[in-house]
Amino acid sequence: MSANILVVEDEPAIQELLALNITQAGHHPIRALSAEIALDLMRETIPDLILLDWMLPGMNGLELARKLKSDALTKNIPIIMLTARGEEYDKVRGLEVGADDYVTKPFSPRELNARIKAVLRRRAPQMTDDPIEFNGLRLDPTTHRVIGNQKTIDLGPTEFRLLHFFMSNAERVHTRSQLLDKVWGDRVFVEDRTVDVHIRRLRNALSVSGHEDLIQTVRGAGYRLSAQNS
Amino acid sequence: MSANILVVEDEPAIQELLALNITQAGHHPIRALSAEIALDLMRETIPDLILLDWMLPGMNGLELARKLKSDALTKNIPIIMLTARGEEYDKVRGLEVGADDYVTKPFSPRELNARIKAVLRRRAPQMTDDPIEFNGLRLDPTTHRVIGNQKTIDLGPTEFRLLHFFMSNAERVHTRSQLLDKVWGDRVFVEDRTVDVHIRRLRNALSVSGHEDLIQTVRGAGYRLSAQNS
DNA sequence: TGTTAGTGTGACAAATTCATGACAAAAATT
């Protein structure tokens, strides 16, 4: 869960503090004293997150943000704006160019870390195309097949995506809304209860290899894929 | 929304002024003339916020802040640093140890109250998704699991939220009303005594791992989660 | 020692939440 975080801040003391914080939070800081340096550094490493000072000498934060957001390669990188108290920060314009959040100086390390964490978490749980194995169940996204204990498991399209998502995010409880978001996608015209039905169908299909209770109900919360039975 | 505010300030006149302000703002001041006294007082009551003078005789403010922030019990308490004008306040180091804000003397009552209010508001949603551990009990919001001494503890939705809240705000006494607010949320059509019943259910569930008396009754006040048995 | 306000506890009915089978519309396949 470690991430590269680009820190664009002209004041060395503040930058030092930010870097310290980031390190302590288990991430890796990349330092830039100006927007120009930042752009240079990004040719080497594309960061997972950018902490960007609103006011910078030369090209200011807003300009840099706009530039990054207009480039396909970098436009998905989340940005957290840093603003000094009293400094006039135009929240609307900041958000307009795609800043994901902003923090007012002076900030507490706790607050900053919370924001960083929140933004990083917001990155959608990714479903890669790599084969996944979990507790004797093997799912291969490319061949679109699922095998459990030498037995081929037949799944409908939705059940397949559902299982794929569960296996990519095991042990974690997902609410019905989250599942609709991640598995169904845009079509949010679907009732929550529909998830239940598909869960049942998936469980039913998995029962051929005895993996039926891999998917557990967490009452009042949602569903979870886990090996533990309680 | 009344809060206990610990005032650590060696100059009696300033302290008096601060206390007066705090009272007028509807909060309850607890006074300490030194860092040592402050630590003593905190054994009785864990404050919701600390106003801390940067310069103190003996252990200075920075040291005290660092000490508090390194203790799991107190590290979530927000701190506002008080600094005299001209006095050299190392902003970076202050923030480094986790001060949430700072105020320069002389300050106007209005400014101080505004800061206090802001800080208290900021800590409002204090229940994160991070796993919490307390005295051998481990609660993980993402997996929705509670484990105590290798044993899985089965909780209903409300009990889970209740425990989550207690673990996020340990060592602090919560009245029934507060619990209804924080754990039940909107549905305030619930009797105070209902809390008692849920506390009992929670205790009962926790007894599986011997953590039953982690939740203590404070007669006439409410409940508290604490490792101490008194 | 009694009195009393504040808590613990078991029981219970109402409310909520889930699992499941059925079914028709929509999509995909033949």
Added chain:
DNA sequence: AATTTTTGTCATGAATTTGTCACACTAACA
């Protein structure tokens, strides 16, 4: 065009959770 598969919803019943009560118990105080 006919057939098969997949999908979303619903109704129903089972299982769990929840809020209250009545009553037992405790600690504090006169």
